[in-house]
Amino acid sequence: MSNAVYLTEQEAARIKTTVLNSASKRATLIGNARTPRIAKDAISQATGAALMADMGAMSMGQTQAPDNSSIPALAVGQPYPPCIVPAHELQPMGLADLRTETHHRGFKLVVKRASPVVTGVVRSWAMVQDEAEETERIEVVLHTLRDGQDVLESAKEFVVKEPYFTLTEEGEPTLRIDHPSDLVVVPKDKPPAVPATSEETEKKAVAQKTKGNNALGKNELLAALGHYTAGITLASTLPTPDLARDIHRNRSHVNLLLQHYDAALSDALAALINPFPDPDSDTNPDTEQNTKNTDSRTTELDAKSYFRAATAAYHLTNYPTALRYFQHQKTLMPTDRGAATNIARVGALKAMTCDIRDERMRVAPVGLERAVVDRAFNNASLVARLMTESFGDWDGAEGKGCFATDDGPVVDVFRVHDIIARNAFGVAGKDGSDAGGSAGFWPYAALINHSCVPNTQREFVGDLMVIRATKPIAKGEEIVHSYDESGDYAERQEALLTMWGFECTCVLCEAEKGDEVAVREKRGKLAREADELLKGVAAGGAGSNKRLVMAKAKRLVAALEETYDEKRYRGLPRLASQRLQQLLKK
Structure with a gap:
């Protein structure tokens, strides 16, 4: 399979040894004073590393994350909570006060970037200086992007909340940022001053709107956001709301592109000229009233605002609200067939992780993790639901x-x-095989427990997961589905233990556990042959050899059936031959 990760035992052992040795070394350095850096040398080191990284990416022609042949590795399993104190309540400290392997609770560092940023697939780093011109390395792990831009490159000045000073796996001292909220970007621009007269204010607000439109046309989204925000600050002081509504409508579009869905929803609703009544309001007049005495231009603009509000609500998983706003859009513009919901796509980036808690090596969907954190960090309404x-x-x-x-x-x-x-799902193709390394997080579906004898199965329609019953489910009976459908007992148990942290003891597993080792090994070998045959069929290899493929499938099914004791397996699924049986029925 194209998404298989091949890792030799020696390479896995090397990664594990490096991670565990690094953790052991750091434990001996807790509380040690920081060794000062020579500023010139440190900045020169970072500048050279950034240049080499840029040259390497150019020579490789890299425009995206590397493939599995250079899969990155991360150490996990030493978690710590994010800072929950606002920056203005934290006490200032300097780089000279740092202690090794220490979370400096109750303190903050104000630093300025002093070197180019060395960007990587799962981490970025640079040199920073404080007011005393002390120099130190700062590293952002995994969550390196903010609004589509490397966060360390997005500004010159930062506040590091409750700084964590540690060592990299290579033994390099560094300020490590794991939680995005622990790094506060100090904005470069101050809000515009409001002129004395309305005429001057309107003129400056229009100028900011024009600058925002120009930046949007160049796909400079952060610049557009800044200009629109400045324009709204000015326009909101005018006696009439028309200009502010226009800019809110434009900013809503930019916020959608930046995946700031909370902000996009707020902007879209603020842009409405003649809104439908709120169904939760005490007064709820005829909803048709908002289309009366309204010109076509107003109707068109409100339809656009409702579409943007609906799209934002959809991505916030507030489906009833999204449906209501889409219906309002349709009421206003019944002939408009161009409204389509943006479908969010999750990156397929994976990393090899070594979990210090159980010393297990795992392939983690860190692209999905990064996307989930970014979505929550940019949309505050999602955080509590995600965390609880x-x-x-x-x-x-x-x-x-x-x-x-x-x-x-x-x-x-x-x-x-x-x-x-513990909760992510791989998105399988119609034949049950891996569909390209895609993974997703559906929180409600994740509440369903596993069984190797499921009564439901998962299907996908775009980014929507459908849980479909495969047999009648009685009232009070638990709904279950299968987390892993491998036909090999040992492989299935290993996958469940490694990925989800439990050993399955369902009736099927208990039956397979009772088989002799030689029988399980024979079944496992036949199951792997069946998988290879099905991969060939999925890749279009059946073609003119369809008769031979079906004949081989029948032989494999017969051989697999011989490995099952009829009495012990009566009424239980035969996972090793299940997909072959489905192939023969076609």
Whole structure:
């Protein structure tokens, strides 16, 4: 399979040894004073590393993350909670005060970037300086992007909340940022001053709107957002709301592109000229009134606003609200067939992780983890639901219940990692095989427990997961589906233990556990032959050899059936031959 990760035992052992040795070394350095850096040498080192990284990417022609042949590795399993104190309440400290392997609780660092940023697939780093011109390395792990731009490159000045000073796996001292909310970007621009007269204010607001439109046309989204925000600040002071509504409508579009769905929804509703009544309001007049005495231009603009509001609500998983706004859009513009919901796509980036808690090597869907954190960090309304409604081994007890400060949302990255590790789904193709390494997180579906004898199955329509019953389910009977459908007992148990942390003891597993080892080994070998045959069929290899393929499938099914004791397996599925049986029925 194209998404298989091939890792030799020696390579896995090397990664594990490096991670565990690094953790052991750091434990001996707790509280040690920081060794000062020579500023010139440190900045020169970072500048050279950035140049080499850029040259390497250019020579490789890289425009995206590398393939599995150079899969990155991450250490996990030493989680710590994010800072839950706003920056203005933290005490200032300097780089000279840092202690090794220490979370400096109650303190903050104000630093300026002093070197180019060295960007990588799962981490970025640079050199920073404080007011005393002390120099130190800062590293952002995994969540390196903010609004589509490397966060360290997005500004010159930062506030590091409760700084964590540690060592990299290579033994390099560094300020490590795991939680996005622990790094506060100091904005470059101040809000515009409001002129004395309305005429001057309107003129400046229009100029900001024009600049925003020009930036949007060049796909400079952050610049457009800044100009629109400045324009709204000015226009909101005018006696009439028309200009402010126009700019809110434009900013809603930019916020959708940036995946700031909370902000996009707020902007879209603020842009409405003649809104439908709120169904939750005490007064709820005839909803048709908003189309009366309204010109076609107003109707068109409100339809656009409702579409943007509906799209934002959809991505916030507020489906009833999204449906209502889409219906309002249709009422206003019944002939418009161009309204389509944006479908969010999750990156397929994977990384090899070594979990220090159980010393297990795992392939983690870190692209999905990054997307989930980014979605929550950019949309505060999602954070509490994410942190409280899903199971994860790390519960972040120290900061539990705090999901925002004055600085913005707080997302515990380590809890998200464990939630995704225990709850994510791979998206399978119609033949049941891997569909390209895609993975997703559906929180309600994740509440359904596993069984190797399921009564439902998963199907996908775009980004919608449908749970379909495969047999009658009685009232009070638990709904279950299968997390892993491998026909080999040992492989299935290993996958369930490694990925989801439990051993399955369902009736099928108990029956397979009772088989002799030689029988299980024979069945496993035949099951792997069946998988190879099905892969060939899925790849279009059946073609003119369809008769030979079907004949081989029949032989394999017969051989597999011989490995099952009829009495012990009566009424139980035969997983090793199940997909072959489906092929023969076609």
